[in-house]
Amino acid sequence: xFNTIRVFFFLGISMICNVYAQHTISGEVKDxxxxxxxxxxxxxxxxxxxxxxxxxxxxxxxxxxxxxxIITLSHxxxxxxxxxxxxxxxxxxxxxxxxxxxxxxxxxxxxGTFDPRTxxxxxxxxxxxxxxxxxxxxPQGTASLLQNITGTFTDASAGEVYTKVYTRGISASAxxxxxxxxxxxxxxxxxxxxxxxxxxxxxxxxxxxLTTKKIEAIRGGSSAITALNAPGGIxxxxxxxxxxxxxxxxxxxxxxxxxxxxxxRIDGSLGGPIGNNWFLNVGGHYRSDDGARDTNFKFSNGGxxxxxxxxxxxxxxLKFYGKLLDDRTNRWTGVAxxxxxxxxxxxxxxxxxxxxLMPDYxxxxxxxxxxxxxxxxxxxxxxxxxxxxxxxGVALLIDLGNQWTLRNNFKFSxxxxxxxxxxxxxxxxxxxxxxxxxxxxxxxIGQVIFKxxxxxxxxxxxxxxxxxxxxxxQYLSDxxxxxxxxxxxxxxxxxxAADEWMDQLTIRKQTEHHDITTGMAFGxxxxxxxxxxSFAYVTYEPNPRMLQVTLENPGNxxxxxxxSNGVSNYGGLFFVNAEAQVSQIAAFVNxxxxxxxxxxxxxxxxxxxxxxxxxxxxYSPFSxxxxxxxxxxxxxxxxxxxxxxxxxxxxFNYNYLSFSGGINHQLNExxxxxxxxxxxxxxxxxxxxxxxxxxxxxxxxxQIQDISQIEIGTKFGGRDxxxxxxxxxSELKNIGIANFEYDxxxxxxxxxxxxxxxxxxxxxxxxxxxxxxRHVAFHFNGIIQDPKAxxxxxxxxxxxVDTNDDTIIDYSGNIVPFNPKIMFNMSSDYRSNKVSxxxxxxxxxxxxxNVSNGFKLPSYSVFNAGAGYGLSTNLTVxxxxxxxxxxxxxxxxxxxxxxxxxxxxxxxxxIAANPNASFVVFPILQRSALLKIxxxx
Numbered sequence: 001x002f003n004t005i006r007v008f009f010f011l012g013i014s015m016i017c018n019v020y021a022q023h024t025i026s027g028e029v030k031d032x033x034x035x036x037x038x039x040x041x042x043x044x045x046x047x048x049x050x051x052x053x054x055x056x057x058x059x060x061x062x063x064x065x066x067x068x069x070i071i072t073l074s075h076x077x078x079x080x081x082x083x084x085x086x087x088x089x090x091x092x093x094x095x096x097x098x099x100x101x102x103x104x105x106x107x108x109x110x111x112g113t114f115d116p117r118t119x120x121x122x123x124x125x126x127x128x129x130x131x132x133x134x135x136x137x138x139p140q141g142t143a144s145l146l147q148n149i150t151g152t153f154t155d156a157s158a159g160e161v162y163t164k165v166y167t168r169g170i171s172a173s174a175x176x177x178x179x180x181x182x183x184x185x186x187x188x189x190x191x192x193x194x195x196x197x198x199x200x201x202x203x204x205x206x207x208x209x210l211t212t213k214k215i216e217a218i219r220g221g222s223s224a225i226t227a228l229n230a231p232g233g234i235x236x237x238x239x240x241x242x243x244x245x246x247x248x249x250x251x252x253x254x255x256x257x258x259x260x261x262x263x264x265r266i267d268g269s270l271g272g273p274i275g276n277n278w279f280l281n282v283g284g285h286y287r288s289d290d291g292a293r294d295t296n297f298k299f300s301n302g303g304x305x306x307x308x309x310x311x312x313x314x315x316x317x318l319k320f321y322g323k324l325l326d327d328r329t330n331r332w333t334g335v336a337x338x339x340x341x342x343x344x345x346x347x348x349x350x351x352x353x354x355x356x357l358m359p360d361y362x363x364x365x366x367x368x369x370x371x372x373x374x375x376x377x378x379x380x381x382x383x384x385x386x387x388x389x390x391x392x393g394v395a396l397l398i399d400l401g402n403q404w405t406l407r408n409n410f411k412f413s414x415x416x417x418x419x420x421x422x423x424x425x426x427x428x429x430x431x432x433x434x435x436x437x438x439x440x441x442x443x444x445i446g447q448v449i450f451k452x453x454x455x456x457x458x459x460x461x462x463x464x465x466x467x468x469x470x471x472x473x474q475y476l477s478d479x480x481x482x483x484x485x486x487x488x489x490x491x492x493x494x495x496x497a498a499d500e501w502m503d504q505l506t507i508r509k510q511t512e513h514h515d516i517t518t519g520m521a522f523g524x525x526x527x528x529x530x531x532x533x534s535f536a537y538v539t540y541e542p543n544p545r546m547l548q549v550t551l552e553n554p555g556n557x558x559x560x561x562x563x564s565n566g567v568s569n570y571g572g573l574f575f576v577n578a579e580a581q582v583s584q585i586a587a588f589v590n591x592x593x594x595x596x597x598x599x600x601x602x603x604x605x606x607x608x609x610x611x612x613x614x615x616x617x618x619y620s621p622f623s624x625x626x627x628x629x630x631x632x633x634x635x636x637x638x639x640x641x642x643x644x645x646x647x648x649x650x651x652f653n654y655n656y657l658s659f660s661g662g663i664n665h666q667l668n669e670x671x672x673x674x675x676x677x678x679x680x681x682x683x684x685x686x687x688x689x690x691x692x693x694x695x696x697x698x699x700x701x702x703q704i705q706d707i708s709q710i711e712i713g714t715k716f717g718g719r720d721x722x723x724x725x726x727x728x729x730s731e732l733k734n735i736g737i738a739n740f741e742y743d744x745x746x747x748x749x750x751x752x753x754x755x756x757x758x759x760x761x762x763x764x765x766x767x768x769x770x771x772x773x774r775h776v777a778f779h780f781n782g783i784i785q786d787p788k789a790x791x792x793x794x795x796x797x798x799x800x801v802d803t804n805d806d807t808i809i810d811y812s813g814n815i816v817p818f819n820p821k822i823m824f825n826m827s828s829d830y831r832s833n834k835v836s837x838x839x840x841x842x843x844x845x846x847x848x849x850n851v852s853n854g855f856k857l858p859s860y861s862v863f864n865a866g867a868g869y870g871l872s873t874n875l876t877v878x879x880x881x882x883x884x885x886x887x888x889x890x891x892x893x894x895x896x897x898x899x900x901x902x903x904x905x906x907x908x909x910x911i912a913a914n915p916n917a918s919f920v921v922f923p924i925l926q927r928s929a930l931l932k933i934x935x936x937x
Contacts, residue, residue: 024091026060029053029073031098032774035833039244040075040098052244073098076214077130079717080106080118102722102769102777104128105715110189111236112218112226114506114517114590114604120715123602123662123674124222125151125726127767127781129215134208136838136866138255138882138930139265139287142185142203146235147842148825149217150781151726151765153818155179157891157922159291160300161203161385162331167219168728169761169787169819170232170707172735176892177201178687182232182707184223188239188321190393190411191228194500194523195582197686198531204417205325205389206237210249210269211283211306213240219765220709220730224658224680225606228502228523228584231658231680231707239321242279242310246272248937253287255930258353261290261299263930270937282307292925293332293355294543297382302327316397323391330384333357333425334894334920340855340911343890346897346918347427347483347540351888352926354542356425357381358489361453361546363565365493365534366628368575368619368642377532379491379567383420390414403510410503419494423533426488426899427540427918430462430473434899435486438535439549439561440569441635446553450481450537453546453566459539482541488899490533490573498527515592523584529690532641533574537566551635560634570628572621572639578690580614580650598666602676610654610683615647618695648693652701654683671716680707688736692754703756706733723768731760737794752795755808759816761787775832782824782843787816792851794904809907814853817903818892820845834870836878839863849893850903854911855919860889862924874937880930892922 029040036057043050044061047069053059066087071094074080078098085092101107105120112124119126127149137145141160146152153171155164164171164179174181177198185192185202192202216236224231248270255263269283284305291299308321335354337343345351360382367375393411400406428435436444445468450460461476506519537547546566551559562568590604619641622628627638662676684702713726736754763785771777792811827840842862849855863885868878895901896910897918906919 023064023066023087024060024062025064025071025085025087025094026058026091027094027096029057029059029075029096029098031078032100037075037078037098040073043072043074045070045072055245074106076107077101077104078106099719100771101717102771103717103724103767104130105717105722105724109216110238111186111216111234112222114226114519114588115508115515115592120672120717121600121664121666123600123664124676125219125711125713125724125728125765127217127219129217131213134212134215135878136840136864136880138864138880138928139208139253139263140292140882140925140928142206142208143179145208145215146217149215149235150767150825151219151763151783152217152233153820153823155818155891155922157924158331158333160207160329160331161201161387162199163201163203164818165235167233168709168730168763169759169785169816170220170730170732171816171819172732172737172757172759173682173705178685179203181685182230182682184227184230184234186234186236187323188393188395189236189409190502190504191230191523193415193498194228194502194525194584195498195527195686197527197529197690199385199419199494200417200496200527200529204385204387205415207285207304207325207327208237209283209285209304210251210267211239211281212237214238220707220728221676221678221711222602222604222660222662224678224707224709225588225590225604225660228521228586229608229610229683231678231682239306239308240269240271240281240283241308242312243271243281244273244279246270246937248272248283249934250937251932251934253930253932255289255928257290257292257928258926259294261292261294263287263289265289277312279310279312280307291330291355292928294353295330295355295357295359295382296543297360299384300327300329302329315399317395319395321393321395323389325387325389327388328384328386330357330382330421332922333422334892334922336427336897336918337921338916338918340915340919342858343919343921349542351890351923352886356487356542356544358422358491358536358538358544359546361565363491363563363567365491365532365567365570366637366640368532368571368622368640369530369577371622371628371640371642377493379420379493381421381491383418385421386418388416405508405510406506407508408503408505411501413500415498415500417494417496419492419496421492422536423490423492424488424899426901426920427483427485427897428488428899429485430464430481431467431484433467434488436464436467436561438488438569438899439635440535440572440637440639441551441559441561442638444551444559444561444635446551446556447476448561449550449552451548451550453548453564456548459547482539485540486547487538487540487544489536489538491536491567492574493532493534495530496528498525500525513594515594516589518589519587521584521586521588523582525582526580527582527686528579529576529686531574531576532571534567534571535569535573537562537568557633560636563634563636568636570637570640572641575619575641576690577617577619577643578614580612580686580689582613582686583611585609600664602660602662602664604660606658608656608658608681608683611652612654612684612686612689613651614686614689615649616689616693616698617643618646618648620644648696648698650689650698650701654701654704656681656683656704670718671714673712673714675712676710678707678709680709681705682707684736703734703736705735707731720771721769723766725764725766727764729760729762731758731790733758735759752797755793755795757789757793758791759788760790761785761816761819775830777829779827779829780824782822784822785819786821787819789814789816789851794851809852811851811853814851815848817848817850817853820847820859835868837865837867839865844889844891850895850906852904852907854906854908855893855903857890857893857921860887860924862887862889874935876934876936878932878934880932882928882930883924883926886927887924889924890921891924894920894922896920
């Protein structure tokens with residue numbers, strides 16, 4: 001009995017002691033400027049107790065057992081802090097200061113890796129853009145934002161779409177009309193679009209706004225095994241997620257560009273709990289933009305709405321998300337220049353303001369697919385491209401127990417894009433027979449009258465009777481056409497659509513030394529494409545006018561070479577009608593092996609199979625006396641291209657195995673080194689079938705390109721200075737090259753046969769930041785590289801369809817075009833409690849404009865600046881100045897200023913023989929200013 005009482009006595013004392021051994025830890029967390037930090041994750045190890053700080057930076061943790069523990073504090077944008085605590089009697093009240101994570105090295109990254117890890121411990125070249133950096137960029141599209149990421153070449157000179165993005169010299173097939181060929185543009189871990197083809201790139205369906213929390217970027221490397229058919233890199237826009245209390249921003253923006261062109265925009269993002277562990281985020285934007293160059297129409301208008309709804313539970317979460325994009329924008333064509341050594345604008349044009357686009361008008365052009373039904377397509381070049389995207393997705397994360405985790409991300413999207421715009425804006429002399437025969441008329445020789453299509457007044461009257469004998473056309477009245485020319489352009493109409501399903505499933509198992517992830521990725525798309533091109537008579541001057549053109553020979557009936565709007569040769573320049581079924585299926589496995597506390601090895605394999613199944617219509621000119629309307633006096637409808645009823649099918653599979661392995665060795669808490677070797681592949685995109693087989697069978701599949709990369713890098717994270725650097729070697733093989741050509745002898749447009757080539761690039765990327773004081777920081781990132789065309793042959797068709805005069809030119813050993821040997825961003829930031837400011841210098845080194853190295857685009861610098869002031873805790877006003885000194889840099893080159901020319905035609909021999917010829921360049925965008933008023937909730 002006594003023993004029993006004693007046992008109960010000691011048990012009671014023990015329970016009482018345990019109860020009284022529970023402690024409370026409270027504290028506050030601030031940044032280096034003394035401002036409280038909200039939503040800091042506070043965790044006690046090994047007790048696995050956690051909480052977050054409130055809006056005053058205060059936290060409290062109760063019922064903590066006695067003894068020693070480690071407190072860990074982490075917050076996006078700050079270095080993780082770990083500190084030992086010893087709990088005896090009573091509670092603790094502690095204060096912490098978090099130092100800014102200068103390069104986000106301690107931030108968890110989820111892009112290009114199967115298991116979330118800090119950037120510091122990642123063995124790949126990864127960069128991040130935080131909200132603060134995103135807010136410093138004038139809103140001119142996705143590509144203009146990504147030029148802030150080290151080692152990333154971007155060309156946004158044409159506007160928000162029709163852009164180019166690539167890294168490490170992996171660029172050869174990234175053409176202007178499909179400039180994201182090797183990289184994956186993603187939103188929250190899944191591609192924006194599964195497929196690409198001409199004028200159908202993912203930038204059509206992506207807009208950045210306040211719903212973006214940060215951007216993660218992988219340059220090559222592990223993207224070979226973590227992305228669908230995108231071995232060149234990943235750019236992942238990550239949305240705001242769970243907020244434990246109501247927070248967000250509403251932002252009003254007003255911008256001015258060039259000659260009184262204005263931008264009006266509203267952005268919003270709002271998130272918080274809605275009860276019972278449900279969390280909602282909503283946001284988006286709407287904008288109306290006149291554009292940076294001069295047009296007589298609104299350049300862009302529209303916006304998007306995004307949301308995510310998340311339910312959390314003990315073992316994971318379930319998230320529903322979606323996006324509705326409905327947006328119109330346009331894209332600029334090139335500007336004429338002369339002087340190959342030091343380009344300057346020609347024909348009265350201006351590098352800053354000239355758009356050289358057709359003006360606003362409404363036309364109805366017969367649809368070649370449905371001539372029997374008398375169907376036509378409305379055409380207005382002011383509409384540009386109308387992109388619509390409805391996307392809905394579900395993401396699931398479940399902790400299965402025993403260190404097993406299941407993650408699945410599924411998305412459905414329905415996409416539509418309609419192009420109504422100008423293509424090409426070349427100089428066509430009135431002495432060139434093309435100016436008349438391109439109308440589709442049988443023999444448009446004699447007196448040609450040009451009238452202003454808007455006013456009906458006569459502009460010029462020309463006698464072209466001698467041009468076939470090499471003589472000049474003669475004016476018959478006082479009126480003259482500007483520059484004695486018309487603009488070689490096309491009314492370019494495209495209808496594109498696709499419904500897409502994509503899913504990525506991963507299963508992760510963690511053991512003491514291994515972190516193994518396996519899974520599958522699926523993508524299915526059913527794209528359709530219709531393209532129709534008609535000629536348009538337009539004046540060749542900085543602000544083009546539409547021309548109504550007639551042939552009025554005395555004693556003969558008047559022949560209308562154009563309709564009343566100036567549109568000619570209805571549907572006679574281009575015709576593509578195609579459909580496809582695309583499936584992309586991949587299986588992957590990756591093992592992160594922790595060899596020691598300081599060394600980890602990654603090994604990953606990915607097998608991918610891609611199937612392209614579809615068909616393309618054959619076509620021929622509509623044959624009927626008098627053309628489509630049976631009227632011999634209307635020549636503009638004589639050459640409508642229409643399907644013959646015969647289809648050229650294609651059904652090909654592309655299978656490949658990719659590999660990537662990397663090692664990371666941490667030398668100390670501040671310095672780590674990594675190395676990686678990767679072998680990836682790129683299957684052809686649909687443009688291979690749509691562009692290269694014109695009325696001929698599609699009897700062979702495209703070539704899979706091979707991408708090999710080796711990289712060695714270091715990452716250092718100090719208190720005042722941090723940097724990363726990566727030395728890389730990359731090789732791209734099996735590059736299929738075909739040129740767009742125009743045959744003046746029969747007014748036909750064609751693509752040359754494909755030749756396969758190889759390029760290699762050796763380079764050094766770096767990213768660094770130095771904090772000079774608590775208020776001032778300096779940033780410097782960039783790349784030095786040597787891009788070479790190891791093996792490069794070009795097919796020269798000599799400007800004709802006839803193959804008897806064709807030759808193959810060898811450019812092996814030349815420098816790969818559109819790859820600068822050096823480019824960098826250098827900036828300084830100032831931040832205090834109320835005032836902020838920045839000054840940024842972006843330098844682009846000179847680049848060759850073609851693989852013949854005949855023309856070199858000069859280097860240029862762009863300076864951007866901005867300042868902000870906090871009017872109150874919630875209200876901030878700021879201003880951004882883009883291209884502060886209105887630099888006149890050239891971003892792109894399109895070759896000689898003739899209809900149907902391409903960049904590769906401007907060889908050293910051509911330039912030497914034509915020193916005074918004009919050519920087409922794409923200037924960078926001119927100075928712009930943006931005023932923003934932001935209210936934070």
